[in-house]
Amino acid sequence: MEGMTESEVAGLGVGALLFLATMAAPKVDAFIASSQRSSLGMCTRCGDLKVIACSTCRGQGLVQAGSFSMVNDILGPLGITASGSMPCPGCSARGHLPCPNCSKNI
Numbered sequence: 001m002e003g004m005t006e007s008e009v010a011g012l013g014v015g016a017l018l019f020l021a022t023m024a025a026p027k028v029d030a031f032i033a034s035s036q037r038s039s040l041g042m043c044t045r046c047g048d049l050k051v052i053a054c055s056t057c058r059g060q061g062l063v064q065a066g067s068f069s070m071v072n073d074i075l076g077p078l079g080i081t082a083s084g085s086m087p088c089p090g091c092s093a094r095g096h097l098p099c100p101n102c103s104k105n106i
Contacts, residue, residue: 046099054097056090063088 004012034044042048053059062085087093 043099043101045101048102050099050102051096052099054088054091054095057088057095059095061088061091061093061095062086 033047037044037047043050046052054061057063065084065086088095091097
């Protein structure tokens with residue numbers, strides 16, 4: 001790293017730390033939420049909702065037919081579906097599945 005000033009190196013270090021924190025945030029959030037649910041006596045997976053979002057369609061109920069499309073990833077949460085969407089086979093187009101942790105207790 002010849003030719004870099006101390007402030008540039010520090011900036012690179014801070015940028016790397018921010019990037020790593022951004023990448024780890026969803027995992028840390030899931031861990032904290034799970035531990036809070038556990039301490040409250042709730043199901044650690046669904047929070048006593050008895051359903052979880054389908055991992056195939058991410059709770060939308062529709063999947064892209066054919067190839068990967070970034071357009072549907074961006075427009076899907078807004079409720080706009082591009083052509084070529086089909087009902088999710090994993091959840092029968094409901095967008096959610098019964099919680100496996102709560103189903104064991106029934």
